[in-house]
Amino acid sequence: MSSPDYPSCSDYEVIVRLKPEVLDPEARAIQETLTRIGFAGVKGLQVSKRYVLSIEDQVANAAGHAEQIAREYLANPVSETFQIRKL
Amino acid sequence: MKRFTALGAPRIGLIDFPGSNCDRDCNDAFERHFGIKLIPVWHTEHTLPQVDAVLLPGGFSYGDYLRSGALAAHSPIMGAVKSFVSKGGAALGICNGFQILTESHLLPGALLRNRGRRFICKFVNLAAGSGNSVYQKQLGQRALRLPIAHGEGRYYIEGEGLRRLHDQGQVAFRYADAKGQANDESNPNGAVDNIAGIVSENGRVMGLMPHPERATDRLLGGSVDGLAVLDTFLSSFM
Numbered sequence: 317m318s319s320p321d322y323p324s325c326s327d328y329e330v331i332v333r334l335k336p337e338v339l340d341p342e343a344r345a346i347q348e349t350l351t352r353i354g355f356a357g358v359k360g361l362q363v364s365k366r367y368v369l370s371i372e373d374q375v376a377n378a379a380g381h382a383e384q385i386a387r388e389y390l391a392n393p394v395s396e397t398f399q400i401r402k403l
Numbered sequence: 404m405k406r407f408t409a410l411g412a413p414r415i416g417l418i419d420f421p422g423s424n425c426d427r428d429c430n431d432a433f434e435r436h437f438g439i440k441l442i443p444v445w446h447t448e449h450t451l452p453q454v455d456a457v458l459l460p461g462g463f464s465y466g467d468y469l470r471s472g473a474l475a476a477h478s479p480i481m482g483a484v485k486s487f488v489s490k491g492g493a494a495l496g497i498c499n500g501f502q503i504l505t506e507s508h509l510l511p512g513a514l515l516r517n518r519g520r521r522f523i524c525k526f527v528n529l530a531a532g533s534g535n536s537v538y539q540k541q542l543g544q545r546a547l548r549l550p551i552a553h554g555e556g557r558y559y560i561e562g563e564g565l566r567r568l569h570d571q572g573q574v575a576f577r578y579a580d581a582k583g584q585a586n587d588e589s590n591p592n593g594a595v596d597n598i599a600g601i602v603s604e605n606g607r608v609m610g611l612m613p614h615p616e617r618a619t620d621r622l623l624g625g626s627v628d629g630l631a632v633l634d635t636f637l638s639s640f641m
Contacts, residue, residue, distance in 0.1 A: 334515075338559060339593065341520040389477070392470055392506070394513040395559055 317403070318373075325370040327403040328382035332391045333364035365390075368403070404634050405641075407438040413641060416454040417441035418484065418500075420464035420475045425497065425616060429460045432616040436630055437637065446478040456493040456640045457484055459500025461552070461614060471514060471555045472502030481507055493607040493640035498553055501600070501610030510601055510610045511568065512560035514553075518593025522554040526624060527591055527613060529599055530579035534572020536606030541635045546583050547576070548626040549613035551591060551599075556612040558594040558601075565595060576600035576611055607639055 319325040334340045340363055347361040367390055371378045383400055391398040407413070415433065419426050426443070433439040442452055446464075451457065465474035475481065481503070488494055488509050496504040504510040517523060529547040531539050560568065568574055577597040580589040585597040592612075600611025615629030 337561075338515065339518060339557075341516050341518055345520055389473075390469070392473070392513055394505075394511075394561070394564075395515055 319370040322370045324374070325372055326378060328369045328371060328379070328400060329403050330367040330369065330382070330386040330390050330398055330400050331364050332367070332386070332396050332398045333362055334395055335397055338395050404630060405437055405637055409438070409440070412437075412439045413455040413637065414453060415439060415441050416444045416451055416457045418444050418446065418457055418459050418480055420446045420462070420478060420503075422464045422466055423460050423462035423499070425461035425499075425614065428614075429458060429497070429616045432619040432629065432633060436619055437633070444480060446475065446480050448480045449483060451480070451483045451487055454487075456495070456636070457487060458636075459494065459496040459503050460616075461498030461500060464499055464503065467555070470506065472499060472504075472506040475499075475503045476506035485509065488603075488608055491605065491607060493636070494609070495636045496608075496610040497614055497616065498556070498612055501612055502555070504608065504610040509608055510603060511564050512558055512601070514555055514612070515557045515559050516555050517553070517557050517591070522552075523556070523591050524550070524552040525591070526550050526626065527599070528579045528581055528583070528589065529576045529613060530583045530585055532572070532574035532577055534574065534602065534606070536572070536575065536602040536609075537639045538575045538600075538602055538606070538609055538632075538635050539572065541638060542631060545631070546579070546581075547628040547631065548618070549615055549628055549632070550617045550624060551613045552617075553592070553612055556594070557592045558598040558612070560595060568598075568601060569596075571604055573601050573604065574598055575602045575609060576613070609636065609639065
């Protein structure tokens with residue numbers, strides 16, 4: 317499906333988050349606050365960043381292109397993982 | 404401590420990014436105490452002037468967008484810095500400069516949000532690690548007291564990389580207590596193994612979160628231990 321914003325493009329969603337073994341103080345703060353204000357039963361909470369890349373359809377191997385952008389730029393392989401999908 | 408005249412002074416490039424805010428402090432420290440006027444280099448440049456070393460100052464380059472140091476790591480000038488370092492050039496990255504060096508893969512690891520979530524601005528004690536770099540050799544026997552000022556200074560590297568850092572003697576500074584002991588209480592930000600600064604394998608690239616340039620005048624906090632660190636940086640290429 318074409319990008320809703322750019323008809324000559326397809327959208328690729330990249331979600332970047334810290335690796336599970338890496339402490340995320342922001343996620344912990346949010347989760348602790350949820351518990352404190354009365355939202356019981358929240359066992360876990362992840363924070364991630366979502367990017368949407370609108371890539372020109374004429375780009376060869378657009379999916380690979382998007383993945384390369386995510387791997388080399390949007391995510392830091394030292395501390396983060398990413399998921400990518402075409403919207 | 405070294406003191407230079409204008410003619411004999413080393414040439415140090417001061418890499419300026421939009422959002423760098425410790426550049427003037429660095430220049431002031433080097434000029435007043437060592438007689439070295441730093442050479443400003445704007446981030447849009449593709450080449451370095453003739454320099455003996457480069458200095459990446461602290462600040463919030465590119466507003467810390469994407470990740471601290473990530474956009475700066477891809478700025479035009481960093482191609483020239485990488486090339487300079489790959490030929491054995493010396494570099495010092497302070498705070499945001501350290502973040503830029505890791506994001507540029509000139510130093511291993513990453514700097515993440517502080518464990519306690521807060522921006523921390525205070526003096527800390529440091530103990531030098533063991534290794535063969537000039538930093539460890541010159542500073543290994545003394546306790547240092549330097550200020551930190553960061554929200555994302557928690558050094559992180561996975562287990563294998565951490566072992567390699569220790570095995571190769573690349574841990575330059577660790578957060579410590581007043582007796583020089585690195586422990587959890589003296590770890591301000593949750594850095595793995597209390598790591599505050601590391602050096603590259605060849606010992607010529609140094610990144611640290613504390614600010615040596617802010618500890619060069621007794622009027623500003625009492626410690627002048629930063630002078631020893633800056634002096635050692637000069638030794639790394641002179």
